[in-house]
Amino acid sequence: MRVRSAGLGARTLRARLVLFTTVTLAVVCVAMALATVFVQRSHLYAELDQRVRDAAERSQGGLQRRAGDPTDLGFLNERGQPIGTVAARLVDGEVTAAEVVTSNGRHRPLTAAQRAALHGITSDGTLHTRTLPGLGTYRITAARGGGPPVLAGLPTDAVQDTLSDVVATEAVIASVGLAAAGAACAVVIRRQLRPLGRVADTAAEVARAPLDRGEVTGLTRVPAGDTDIRTEAGQVGAALNHLIDRVESSLAERQRSEDRMRRFLADASHELRTPLASIAGYAELMNQGGTKIEPARAWRRVSAQSARMTGLVEDLLLLARLDEGRPLRATEVNLATLVAEAVWDARAAGTGHDWQLSLHLDEPASVTGDPDRLHQVVANLLANARVHTPPGTRVAVAVEATCARRVIRVRDDGPGIPPDLLPSVFDRFTRADTSRSRSAGQGGGSGLGLAIAAAITQAHGGDIGVRSEPGHTEFTVTLHRSGDGARY
Numbered sequence: 001m002r003v004r005s006a007g008l009g010a011r012t013l014r015a016r017l018v019l020f021t022t023v024t025l026a027v028v029c030v031a032m033a034l035a036t037v038f039v040q041r042s043h044l045y046a047e048l049d050q051r052v053r054d055a056a057e058r059s060q061g062g063l064q065r066r067a068g069d070p071t072d073l074g075f076l077n078e079r080g081q082p083i084g085t086v087a088a089r090l091v092d093g094e095v096t097a098a099e100v101v102t103s104n105g106r107h108r109p110l111t112a113a114q115r116a117a118l119h120g121i122t123s124d125g126t127l128h129t130r131t132l133p134g135l136g137t138y139r140i141t142a143a144r145g146g147g148p149p150v151l152a153g154l155p156t157d158a159v160q161d162t163l164s165d166v167v168a169t170e171a172v173i174a175s176v177g178l179a180a181a182g183a184a185c186a187v188v189i190r191r192q193l194r195p196l197g198r199v200a201d202t203a204a205e206v207a208r209a210p211l212d213r214g215e216v217t218g219l220t221r222v223p224a225g226d227t228d229i230r231t232e233a234g235q236v237g238a239a240l241n242h243l244i245d246r247v248e249s250s251l252a253e254r255q256r257s258e259d260r261m262r263r264f265l266a267d268a269s270h271e272l273r274t275p276l277a278s279i280a281g282y283a284e285l286m287n288q289g290g291t292k293i294e295p296a297r298a299w300r301r302v303s304a305q306s307a308r309m310t311g312l313v314e315d316l317l318l319l320a321r322l323d324e325g326r327p328l329r330a331t332e333v334n335l336a337t338l339v340a341e342a343v344w345d346a347r348a349a350g351t352g353h354d355w356q357l358s359l360h361l362d363e364p365a366s367v368t369g370d371p372d373r374l375h376q377v378v379a380n381l382l383a384n385a386r387v388h389t390p391p392g393t394r395v396a397v398a399v400e401a402t403c404a405r406r407v408i409r410v411r412d413d414g415p416g417i418p419p420d421l422l423p424s425v426f427d428r429f430t431r432a433d434t435s436r437s438r439s440a441g442q443g444g445g446s447g448l449g450l451a452i453a454a455a456i457t458q459a460h461g462g463d464i465g466v467r468s469e470p471g472h473t474e475f476t477v478t479l480h481r482s483g484d485g486a487r488y
Helices: 001-065 110-118 157-210 232-288 295-324 336-349 373-385 451-460
Strands: 087-091 094-101 107-109 129-133 136-143 150-155 331-334 354-361 365-367 394-401 405-412 463-467 472-480
Touching: 001 136, 001 150, 001 157, 001 336, 087 136, 094 110, 136 157, 157 232, 232 295, 295 365, 295 451, 331 373, 331 405, 331 472, 336 394, 336 405, 365 472, 373 394, 373 405, 373 451, 373 472, 451 463, 451 472
Parallel strands: 354 394
Antiparallel strands: 087 094, 087 150, 094 107, 129 136, 136 150, 331 365, 394 405, 405 472, 463 472
16 A cells, blocks of 8 residues: 555645646636726726716707707707617706617607616716616716706616626636646646656655565665756655665664674573583583592582683673663773783783883873773783784783873784784674684683773773784774763
8 A cells, every 4th residue: 555655646746736736827817817807897987987978968068059848859869879878858856858879870768667767866977877677787977067967878788798708708718728738737747746756666666675674785776867956856866865875774784783693692602501511511420420530620620611601701791881881980090000010911821922011101191991991901902912823922012192192002923813804803702713612721712802892992982903914913092091082
């Protein structure tokens, strides 16, 4: 239903835009037509009113040139009287005679009903609209001037017919224009919204992808031609592509995180299983009460494996705390003293190596941090150099202090880190020896030492890096001076 709704939505949008445009044009056309009709009506009635006044003046002038009784309407016989002209004589406001010019040029008297429609018209020159039964609607005025009052009127049929023709013409033109405009708008809107339809299709295709499981790669993108930010549809397309990029990268990161978690759990399970299996084996031998192994030796091996398992669990708990961002202890730490003590400890543990220490201090090498954890960083780096280099290797440790930062460098001239291992050297359970069947006596660790060093350094707001090639491996720990950049 969601996939179908994208196409339906695009079609609905096009229909609504066409309807809105057509309605808008129709409103504009109606407004223009009404304005035209009102202006034309005003002009036509103004012209008709002037003709009515002229007819009244001519009628009065005709009476002034000839004598006649109050019923004399002989002036209607004069030339120039249009068909349908109504004339009447008024005496004391009463209509004494009233006639109309017929279509054959003659005139006939008005009926009583028609004359009754003329009552109440005063001879002050005001224009009135009256409906005369059988004759239609008239514009009428009564004028006195210098002679007897005379009433004159002309029909409005011509004006109404003209207005009707104007309305009919405008309706036809508007209908044809609206139909043409609607078709043109439909074509233009369809063409302009075509990129938006393709964007909707892309969104629908992405929505069909199985985003909730597995590795998600190669999601469909909006074509480059539909991502022109100079157009509204292009802006939508570009924004959708950016969103898809973000979604794909997030899903890829989620997949990598899940893979790391699975690897982490598998490695942690194996590392814990090995000492547990040893402890269980020695315990079984001791329970049998045989003479295959001395109890004292068995207890020593159980204690060693327990210590190994305890150390592994403590390392895992430390990484978990650092991942959660738990605050560290914050005190003033002298890196020179701390590193010197760590080098002395490493020299005692690795007598076969050549250990060197140098200090390059422009100012006191003090930082704010957790001294135990910082000591663990240096100890792990020194242990890494001792374990993975042969006896006789020179390990040079340097402490540098400038006004902006503190740097610890651990260099050795051993065989170096394999190039394929270098990018993941700070990942958890990363080991040069990938065998999972090592014993503690073989020397290797759990693969957490460098990961812990990196996590502690980052928790102190610092950076750790490594450069390695055969004959030269250098780890660099960079920390800020006291009070700068640490997270506590």
